[in-house]
Amino acid sequence: MGFGGAAPGEHVTRDLVDGFGRVHRDLRISVTDRCNLRCTYCMPAEGMKWLPRADVLTFEEIERIARVMVGRYGFTSIRLTGGEPTVRAHLPVLVERLAALGTDLAVTTNGTSLGLLAHDLAAAGLKRINVSLDSLRRERVIELTRRDCLEQVIDGIDSAIEAGLAPVKVNAVLVRGVNDDEIVDFAAFGRERGVSVRFIEFMPLDASGEWTVDKVVGRQEIVDAISAVFPLDHVALDHGGSEPAEVFRYRDGRGDIGIIASVTNAFCGSCDRVRLTADGQLRSCLFALDEVDLRGLLRSGATDDELGDVIERCVAAKWAGHSVNQVQFIRPRRSMSKIGG
Ligand code: SAM
Numbered sequence: 001m002g003f004g005g006a007a008p009g010e011h012v013t014r015d016l017v018d019g020f021g022r023v024h025r026d027l028r029i030s031v032t033d034r035c036n037l038r039c040t041y042c043m044p045a046e047g048m049k050w051l052p053r054a055d056v057l058t059f060e061e062i063e064r065i066a067r068v069m070v071g072r073y074g075f076t077s078i079r080l081t082g083g084e085p086t087v088r089a090h091l092p093v094l095v096e097r098l099a100a101l102g103t104d105l106a107v108t109t110n111g112t113s114l115g116l117l118a119h120d121l122a123a124a125g126l127k128r129i130n131v132s133l134d135s136l137r138r139e140r141v142i143e144l145t146r147r148d149c150l151e152q153v154i155d156g157i158d159s160a161i162e163a164g165l166a167p168v169k170v171n172a173v174l175v176r177g178v179n180d181d182e183i184v185d186f187a188a189f190g191r192e193r194g195v196s197v198r199f200i201e202f203m204p205l206d207a208s209g210e211w212t213v214d215k216v217v218g219r220q221e222i223v224d225a226i227s228a229v230f231p232l233d234h235v236a237l238d239h240g241g242s243e244p245a246e247v248f249r250y251r252d253g254r255g256d257i258g259i260i261a262s263v264t265n266a267f268c269g270s271c272d273r274v275r276l277t278a279d280g281q282l283r284s285c286l287f288a289l290d291e292v293d294l295r296g297l298l299r300s301g302a303t304d305d306e307l308g309d310v311i312e313r314c315v316a317a318k319w320a321g322h323s324v325n326q327v328q329f330i331r332p333r334r335s336m337s338k339i340g341g
Contacts, residue, residue, distance in 0.1 A: 013071070013072060013073070013074045014072065014073065014074075015073065015074065016069075016072075016073040016075075016274075016311065016312065016315050017315070017316075018284070018315050018316055018317075018318040019316055019317070019318065020269075020318070020320055022269075022270070022271060022272060022318070023272060024073065024075070024272050024273065024274055024315055025073075025074065025075050025076045025077060025272045026075065026076070026077040026078075026079070026272050026273040026274070027065075027066060027069050027075050027077070027078050027079070027273075027274055027275075027276065028078075028079050028081055028273060028274070028275040028276070028340055029062055029065075029066070029078060029079070029080050029081070029275075029276045029340065030081055030082050030083060030085075030275070030276065030277050030278040030339065030340025031057075031062065031080055031081070031082055031083070031085045031088045031091065031094065031278060032056065032082045032083040032084070032085065032087055032088040032278050033050060033051050033056075033082065033083045033277075033278045033279075033337060033338050034050055034082070034083045034084065034087050034088075035082060035083045035084040035087065035110070035337055036084055036087055036110070036112060036113075036147070037084065037110050037112070037145040037146065037147050037149065038145065038146040038147070039134070039144055039145050039146075040143070040144055040145075040146070040178075040206075040208075041144075041173060041175055041178075041202060041206045041210075041211075042205075042206060042207065042335070042336050042337050042341075043207050043335070043337055044207050044208055045146055048207075048337075051278060051279050055279045055280075055295070056278050056279060057276075057278065057279070057280045057295060057298075059090075059093060059094045059097060061280065061295065061298050062094065062098075062276070063094075063097045063098065064298060065276060065280075065294055065298070065307070066078060066098055066101060067101065068304055068307055068308060068311065069274075069311075070101045070102075070103055072304065072308055073311075075103060076103050076104060077103055077104040077105075077106075078098055078101070078103050078104070078105050078106075079105075079106045079107070079108060080094070080095070080098075080105075080106070080107045080108070081107070081108040081340045081341055082108075082278070082337065082340060083278060083337050083338075083340070084109065084110055084112075084113075085107055085108070085109055086107075086109050086110075086112070086113035086114070086117055087113075091107075091117065091121070092117070092120040092121055092123070092124040093124070095107070095121055095124040095125060095126050096124040096125055099124060099125025099126065100125070104127070104128075105125065105126060105127065106126070106127070106128050106129060106130060107121065107126060107129050107130070108129075108130045108132065108171070108341065109129065109130070109131055109132070109156075110131070110132050110133075110145075110149075110153065111131035111132065111133065111152070111153040111156035111157055111160075112147075112149050112152045112153055112156060113156065114129075114131065114155075114156030114157070114159045114160050115152065115155045115156050115159045118156065118159040118160045118162070118163040118165065119159070119162075119163045121163070121165070122163040122164055122165055126165060127165065127166070128165055128166060128167050128168070128169075129160050129165045129168055129169070130168075130169045130170070130171050130198070131153065131156060131157050131160065131168065131169070131170050131171065132170075132171040132172075132173070133150075133153050133154075133157075133170050133171070133172060134172050134173050134174075134175075134179055135150075135179050135182060136150070136182060136185050136186065136189055137150075137182070138150045138151075140178075140179065141153075144178070144179070157170065157193065157195065158193075161193070161194070161195070167195070167196055168195045169195060169196045169197070169198050169258070170186070170189070170190060170195050170196070170197045170198065171197075171198045171200055172186050172197060172198070172199055172200065173200045173201075173202055174199055174200070174201070174202065174217035174222070175202045175215050175217070176202075176214060176215045176216065176217055177215070178215075180217045180221075183199070183217075183221075183222055183225040183226060184225055184226060184228075184229050184230075186199070187226045187229070187230055187257060188229075188230075190255060190257065191230065191250065191254045191255055194255060195255075196255055196256050196257060196258060197257050197258070198245055198257070198258040198259070198260055199217075199222050199257065199258070199259050199260065200260045200262070201216050201217065201218065201219070201259075201260065201261050201262050201263045201264060202215050202216050202217070202263070203262055203263060203286075203336070204331055205286065205287075205331075205332070205335050205336035205339070205341075206335060206336070207335035207336075207337070209331070213263070216263050216264065218261070218263075218264040219246065219259045219261040219264055219265055220264075222257075222259055223248060223259070226248075226257065230250050230251075230252070230254075231250070231251040231252075232248040232249065232250060232251065232257070233248065233249050233250075233251055234246075234247075234248055235247040235248060235249045235256065244260055244262070244267045244270075244271075245258030245259060245260050246258065246259045246260075246261065246265070262286075266321055266322065268285075268320065268321030268322060269320075269321065271285070271321075274311075274314070274315060275339060275340055276294070276340070277291070277338065277339060277340060278338075278340065279295060280293065280294045280295025280296075280298065281293055281294065281295070282294050282310075282311060282314050283314075283339065284314055284315055284317065284318035284319075285318060285319065285322060286322070286332075286336075286339060286341075287322040287331075287332050288318075288319075288332060289330060289332055289333070290317070291314075292310050292311075292313070292314040294307065294310065294311070297310060
């Protein structure tokens with residue numbers, strides 16, 4: 001694919017389409033591979049090898065790639081993630097630069113620094129935020145994250161609400177035998193605080209390789225558990241946009257929940273996402289085995305046309321869908337925190 005009749009360097013908006021006709025509009029950017037927590041289903045307790053600082057994209061480089069995605073390919077949504085995005089120094093500066101591109105802009109964070117940062121992020125132009133929290137019990141949070149941070153995260157959620165970020169969503173990864181007894185507690189928490197809880201199925205992207213399918217808590221079980229206490233109505237298969245959640249609304253009008261059933265009800269058919277790792281590698285799928293090196297191109301002085309050719313080739317080669325739980329499935333070399341969840 002090229003840019004048709006456009007002169008080199010000319011600003012063109014065209015769809016970034018893969019071999020299955022999926023148009024891409026959503027860019028996930030990992031701003032760092034580092035994290036201040038060590039969630040058991042994501043990272044080992046010790047021994048993570050961080051990227052050397054020089055390998056991590058600068059704000060200028062991130063902005064350049066984002067501009068290409070928005071300006072050339074009409075991307076409408078950008079999400080900053082990591083690692084933990086708030087451990088990257090001066091995150092609000094990056095937010096301000098990306099907010100100027102005019103897309104929907106969101107951050108996914110573990111919430112521990114929002115008490116300090118929520119107002120600065122909102123002032124920089126951030127509109128909404130997702131906060132990850134996998135238990136509402138202090139001792140369990142300590143076991144899960146290997147840090148004593150529940151109070152800090154709840155304070156972070158409250159600070160985000162106070163700062164006017166909306167919606168504030170809470171992401172909870174459910175793991176069988178670990179926190180699957182808290183489904184209804186999470187629903188109650190969301191209803192009380194006016195935040196929407198997104199239940200995420202556990203995926204085989206844990207650094208320790210301990211994922212097995214019986215640890216996945218499936219969509220129907222979540223809906224049944226909540227509905228028994230707080231009746232739910234199915235709203236939409238919200239797979240089309242930047243948010244791959246299936247949404248259910250409380251019948252009494254007190255908000256909604258979402259379920260991201262990446263394993264039991266994969267939404268690959270409508271995937272519109274590409275991912276940029278902190279070291280500047282572009283991936284067309286969370287589970288991709290290949291990636292393309294945009295950092296090398298940027299640093300060797302590539303033009304936007306040259307970047308575009310490589311981006312288009314990466315997306316053209318995207319597969320129909322991941323094959324988690326099928327015999328041919330191969331775990332990607334990078335775990336979740338090194339890709340950017
Ligand atoms: N540090 C930020 C946070 O905590 O949200 C952003 C990065 S984190 C990798 C992004 C999301 O991925 C979090 O909601 C986390 O719970 C989720 N995650 C990490 N490992 C996962 C796994 N193996 N399966 C499902 N979700 C996972």
